[in-house]
Amino acid sequence: MAEPTPLNRTPLYDLHRSLGGKMVPFAGYEMPVQYSAGVMKEHLHTRAAAGLFDVSHMGQVAIRPKSGAIEDAALALERLVPVDILGLKEGRQRYGIFTDETGGILDDLMIANRRDHLFLVVNAACKAEDVAHLKDQLSSKCEVEELVDRALIALQGPKAEIALAMLAPEVSEMRFMDVRSVDLLGAPAIVSRSGYTGEDGFEISVPASRVEDVARALLDMDAVEPIGLGARDSLRLEAGLCLYGNDIDRSTSPVEGAIEWAIQKVRRPGGERAGGFPGEDRILSELTDGPSRRRVGLKPEGRAPVRAGAELFADEDGGEPIGRVTSGGFGPTLEAPVAMGYVPLKQSESGTRLFADLRGRRIPVTVTPTPFVEPHYKRR
Amino acid sequence: MLKFTEEHEWLRVEGDVATVGITAHAAEQLGDLVFVELPEVGKALSKGDDAAVVESVKAASEVYAPLDGEIVEINPAIADDPSIVNSDPQGNGWFFKLKLADKAALDALMDEDAYKAMIA
Known part of the structure; x- marks a missing residue:
């Protein structure tokens, strides 16, 4: 019999246990499905106040252009992703997908322009393949580095801004899909105003060694409670957001999956950089003729x-x-x-x-x- | 008399009728219930048949008939408000009353101490 693969743990594993987290295997990690409050209360708390999620199992990747020009990295990534990345301004983030030759979806991801590099967040279950795909396809023009020493947490809900502004007042200036560098308790964080719940909120990338301090500081605030994967799923479902592997995968195209809004005009038929991504024949014809x-x-x-x-x-x-x-x-x-x-x-x-x-x-x-x-x- | 099954049900027996529900341990494992489907009164069940369905936010689970018998009463309160099963699983959160076909079959079920040892 094959040995079961040992599960990975995020840097917040001990914190989850101390908070009463019920740990379950998810995408190769031991993750909290819920805490003592339970899925229902955690869900409602996130919509009413603020919920803190550990999403450190997700992959964080930096793509740095060898030329030093961010446009080169943007154009290189556009060969894999049917999204306007060249037009993505510094300090802004956009949703995207990796497509395959048949027009199926390899993964969905967030892409941020960080001035001298692109910063990607990809799904945990796909991250090894995504990083291999990026290295294989982009290495001639870019350095592709998985940021394994960074953790990722999400703070979501109507009180997320007030809570995070206690640590960094400047986050109040951010709009949806803004990304910036922020000092959180002395730790260099990358904060984006985005999430997976339908609420206002932030995703916060922090060095793994400092994430527990940041998480504890947020949890110390009255408005903030820890939220597990169970409520994360019910929140994203109510928000109509896709779960990769369930709602979209290699057997579904972006147009079938109703996420063609992620494909900007410039990559569509008649656009300046139309096509030029895997599966373009099928995807472009579905954009014109319908799936x-x-x-x-x-x-x-x-x-x-x-x-x-x-x-x-x-x-x-x-x-x-x-x-x-x-x-x-x-x-x-x-x-x-x-x-x-x-x-x-x-x-x-x-x-x-x-x-x-x-x-x-x-x-x-x-x-x-x-x-x-x-x-x-x-x-x- | 209070009896327990390996499927985490409890039976409180009066005469030849057993009131059946799920244990506090089961309710906690399932998490917040959002839907309960109960059997029809008059339905004859064999041990192990699907008797009821409980759904949490995340998943559906079956509640099995603990013994052979006939459904003589159901608890509509838990269909209206499934959270009663979480808040009072071994009281107001009962599921159904089963008229036992063979009371002697109760002997094969666990008593409270044996059940507590099983989940320990």
């Missing part, structure tokens, strides 16, 4: 959650499945079940009534625009 299926939000009737894997049908009885739920659960803020999944384009219109199989019964579900809850990003 055959589409990711949509789904609201099940009643209180029973409809979960990932549930098959979707056009009718209450009989027929073949027309699609599948890719994420689903109970939305504590909505006090109702919410889901997302793929359906044929002609059934993707909001208001379309479909049926999901739930333990052999067909539950009515309605195609619903996402986000399910109103986002509170600080855009201005």
